[in-house]
Amino acid sequence: xxxxxxxxxxxxxxxxxxxxxxxxxxxxxxxxxxxxxxxxxxxxxxxxxxxxxxxxxxxxxxxxxxxxxxxxxxxxxxxxxxxxxxxxxxxxxxxxxxxxxxxxxxxxxxxxxxxxxxxxxxxxxxxxxxxxxxxxxxxxxxxxxxxxxxxxxxxxxxxxxxxxxxxxxxxxxxxxxxxxxxxxxxxxxxxxxxxxxxxxxxxxxxxxx
Amino acid sequence: xxxxxxxxxxxxxxxxxxxxxxxxxxxxxxxxxxxxxxxxxxxxxxxxxxxxxxxxxxxxxxxxxxxxxxxxxxxxxxxxxxxxxxxxxxxxxxxxxxxxxxxxxxxxxxxxxxxxxxxxxxxxxxxxxxxxxxxxxxxxxxxxxxxxxxxxxxxxxxxxxxxxxxxxxxxxxxx
Numbered sequence: 248x249x250x251x252x253x254x255x256x257x258x259x260x261x262x263x264x265x266x267x268x269x270x271x272x273x274x275x276x277x278x279x280x281x282x283x284x285x286x287x288x289x290x291x292x293x294x295x296x297x298x299x300x301x302x303x304x305x306x307x308x309x310x311x312x313x314x315x316x317x318x319x320x321x322x323x324x325x326x327x328x329x330x331x332x333x334x335x336x337x338x339x340x341x342x343x344x345x346x347x348x349x350x351x352x353x354x355x356x357x358x359x360x361x362x363x364x365x366x367x368x369x370x371x372x373x374x375x376x377x378x379x380x381x382x383x384x385x386x387x388x389x390x391x392x393x394x395x396x397x398x399x400x401x402x403x404x405x406x407x408x409x410x411x412x413x414x415x416x417x418x419x420x421x422x423x424x425x426x427x428x429x430x431x432x433x434x435x436x437x438x439x440x441x442x443x444x445x446x447x448x449x450x451x452x453x454x455x456x
Numbered sequence: 457x458x459x460x461x462x463x464x465x466x467x468x469x470x471x472x473x474x475x476x477x478x479x480x481x482x483x484x485x486x487x488x489x490x491x492x493x494x495x496x497x498x499x500x501x502x503x504x505x506x507x508x509x510x511x512x513x514x515x516x517x518x519x520x521x522x523x524x525x526x527x528x529x530x531x532x533x534x535x536x537x538x539x540x541x542x543x544x545x546x547x548x549x550x551x552x553x554x555x556x557x558x559x560x561x562x563x564x565x566x567x568x569x570x571x572x573x574x575x576x577x578x579x580x581x582x583x584x585x586x587x588x589x590x591x592x593x594x595x596x597x598x599x600x601x602x603x604x605x606x607x608x609x610x611x612x613x614x615x616x617x618x619x620x621x622x623x624x625x626x627x628x629x630x631x
Binding site: 298299302303308309311314316351352359360362363389390391392393394395396397398399400401402403405406407409410 | 466467468469482483484485486487506507518521552553554555556557558567568595596597598612613614
């Protein structure tokens with residue numbers, strides 16, 4: 248078996264999908280509040296992936312992207328991350344601070360902290376939703392932001408997760424803005440297997456054999 | 457002209473070739489790309505290491521994943537193609553901390569620094585001839601090596617592309 252990859256049953260996959268829908272639904276609402284724009288989020292695809300394949304899941308692997316990584320602590324340990332292709336990140340910056348850096352070298356303190364703030368908001372609302380749903384205690388730790396080759400961002404996250412017994416869940420998300428915005432983002436959730444079993448248990452799903 | 461032998465070395469992979477070939481490690485973040493060349497045997501190889509050390513309590517599924525298993529495996533695969541350890545010249549790049557923004561980011565996700573230390577330590581213990589290294593910092597790197605002329609190039613989002621070293625010219629200068 249390749250590392251990071253597990254074949255879950257239907258019950259487990261639907262719990263993961265449900266968790267993703269509720270968690271990201273809350274995160275989207277939070278994002279709409281800070282940007283003052285209506286957003287819809289669609290999650291067309293949820294899959295568990297082998298770690299080696301994760302960095303290839305985000306379009307052109309050499310493309311520049313903005314990655315916001317948010318470690319999770321509490322009953323479930325692991326990492327979550329949002330990855331935005333550069334053009335999508337620029338649209339987010341326009342909404343948040345009224346301008347967007349043209350190149351990664353033009354990122355200033357304000358644009359960096361805007362992305363950190365997105366990380367804070369998204370991850371705390373995501374984790375709160377899952378806490379409420381499962382009764383598990385989860386807390387977000389301060390996010391970190393990278394602007395780099397998308398492959399290098401994703402690979403750095405899974406390399407960190409590989410040290411623990413983690414499983415990679417990749418969620419493709421699309422944000423639809425009400426005013427012609429089309430922001431594509433990817434959500435990557437890399438919980439430890441132990442943490443995920445706690446979640447299944449809390450939701451009343453018998454542990455997989 | 458026949459198509460060049462273009463090898464993409466993905467995470468945890470090892471690729472070797474005899475004769476003309478180019479090797480690419482895309483977007484090395486905390487990972488390390490190590491290239492070894494034996495000019496006389498015309499053999500070149502590359503490994504894309506993810507982690508410093510294999511787990512003692514788990515079987516190694518892919519030797520290229522870890523520095524301590526990937527480096528000996530790369531050398532062994534090159535020897536099968538006729539390379540000799542005594543003629544090998546090496547260079548490596550990667551081991552960055554790409555999350556440069558954020559409060560205490562320096563204390564977390566430090567796999568990159570540990571990878572760099574592990575690779576350096578293993579190569580030094582082997583008495584390997586290290587021609588060049590470009591490790592650490594906060595930029596992801598795409599590394600390309602042309603086995604034909606020995607040129608190793610490193611590209612980053614922030615700094616563009618530069619030639620790190622020429623693995624073949626160095627051997628001639630050393631001789």
